[in-house]
Amino acid sequence: MEALGKIAAVIVFWLLTPAFAAAAYSIFNTRFHLSFRKSAQEVFDILADFMYPWRWKILKRNEPMKTVTLYTDGACSGNPGPGGWGAILMYGRHKKELSGGEASTTNNRMELTAVIRGLEALTEPCTVDLWSDSKYVIDALEKGWARGWKAKGWVKGDKKPALNPDLWDRLLTLCEIHTVRLHWVKGHAENPYNNRCDEMAVSEWQKLKSGT
Numbered sequence: 001m002e003a004l005g006k007i008a009a010v011i012v013f014w015l016l017t018p019a020f021a022a023a024a025y026s027i028f029n030t031r032f033h034l035s036f037r038k039s040a041q042e043v044f045d046i047l048a049d050f051m052y053p054w055r056w057k058i059l060k061r062n063e064p065m066k067t068v069t070l071y072t073d074g075a076c077s078g079n080p081g082p083g084g085w086g087a088i089l090m091y092g093r094h095k096k097e098l099s100g101g102e103a104s105t106t107n108n109r110m111e112l113t114a115v116i117r118g119l120e121a122l123t124e125p126c127t128v129d130l131w132s133d134s135k136y137v138i139d140a141l142e143k144g145w146a147r148g149w150k151a152k153g154w155v156k157g158d159k160k161p162a163l164n165p166d167l168w169d170r171l172l173t174l175c176e177i178h179t180v181r182l183h184w185v186k187g188h189a190e191n192p193y194n195n196r197c198d199e200m201a202v203s204e205w206q207k208l209k210s211g212t
Contacts (some may be wrong), residue, residue, distance in 0.1 A: 072118055084202060
């Protein structure tokens with residue numbers, strides 16, 4: 001019984017340590033008129049997250065997902081031919097540009113790759129507002145065509161094989177991780193982000209074509 005009492009005391013002490021530490025921090029800060037940057041609540045949260053890992057998981061699970069904006073575009077010189085893709089991720093004041101290319105590809109593969117690489121750059125599940133000028137991408141996702149192709153073994157309704165199943169499979173998996181809201185934007189028009197993605201995509205295939 002004595003051993004159980006000691007174990008119970010240790011558990012209670014462990015559970016109450018963050019609260020005691022936060023209270024002591026607050027009293028010390030007030031008593032000596034100090035101006036530490038962190039509040040008592042922040043001290044409690046830091047200790048509690050360290051000492052109670054399950055608490056962090058619960059809070060993380062209940063947090064609302066971040067809403068991120070993703071612009072994408074793909075381009076190709078010839079079809080097939082050298083191609084490039086560009087993507088812009090935006091969250092609050094933060095903006096990240098991504099681009100790449102392939103020596104022999106198609107325009108649709110570059111459109112898909114731009115979306116995939118943009119989503120793959122996210123480090124946690126997010127709500128993503130996807131803006132693309134590709135009807136191929138937007139319609140296949142929005143109208144459920146891509147999921148239908150996958151369910152039928154990558155065969156379309158007209159019995160012809162669905163193209164780019166490797167990329168569609170990757171994209172559909174990413175759409176299960178993230179909540180993707182689809183938006184079509186007119187290409188080569190007045191949207192600066194779409195135009196910037198196009199610039200990056202074209203620059204990538206130009207580098208491949210010139211060998212630089």
